Amino acid sequence: MVPPKTDMQARARELRLAGKTYDEIVAELGVAKSSVSLWVRDLPKPPKTHQQMHEMREARWVPHRRAQAIKRIATKLEAAYEIGRMTDRELFLVGVGLYWSEGAKSKPHRLSERATFINSDPGMIRVYLAWLALLGVEPERIQYRVMIHENADITRSEKFWADLVGVDTATLKKTTLKKHNPKTVRKNVGEDYHGCLVIDVLKSADLYRRIEGWWYGIVVGVEAAI
Structure with missing residues (x-):
């Protein structure tokens, strides 16, 4: 049985006073939006909820964020074109710096002259292998x-x-598993998380010594140019 119109009107007004939107009232009562508007138009407009305010703020920022994203991409592409084709010497110097910043290094208290490189960035891995x-x-x-x-x-x-x-x-060596700590909030999760790749060069004591020497040579060269 369909409720009397007066009952529908009263219910619509109750819902409006409770802060419901026109669409929410229409969905609950199953009446036309024009009818709801007629029945409750004299009532004060309900204040927006926290979620609605958040959505409105986010909507205002959409054009700005889109413009910023385009600008970021354009800047990165422009910078990438500035590099151009790498010469062997350029790759050589980049590789030395890459290893000395990311590779394993021998310590006075722990002598270990072996070229070992660990990284999670596929790009770095490719550059290192090219080197x-x-x-x-x-x-x-x-x-x-x-x-x-x-x-x-x-x-x-x-x-x-x-x-x-x-x-x-x-052909991969046995994978090293890191213990999971439930108290740690990790950011490196999801489909793009692949852990790190460890690259060991066998019989690399001489190579390691040369890397160390090349790095010192870069430092001395820079200092001499200052």
């Missing part, structure tokens, strides 16, 4: 190992890194 190739390091001297949190998709990550460096997953 090793430039130095004449044979592929058979390079070993790969994945380092990742134990609650991640290990199989998928192993395949990701193996595909990136062009080897079979069966």
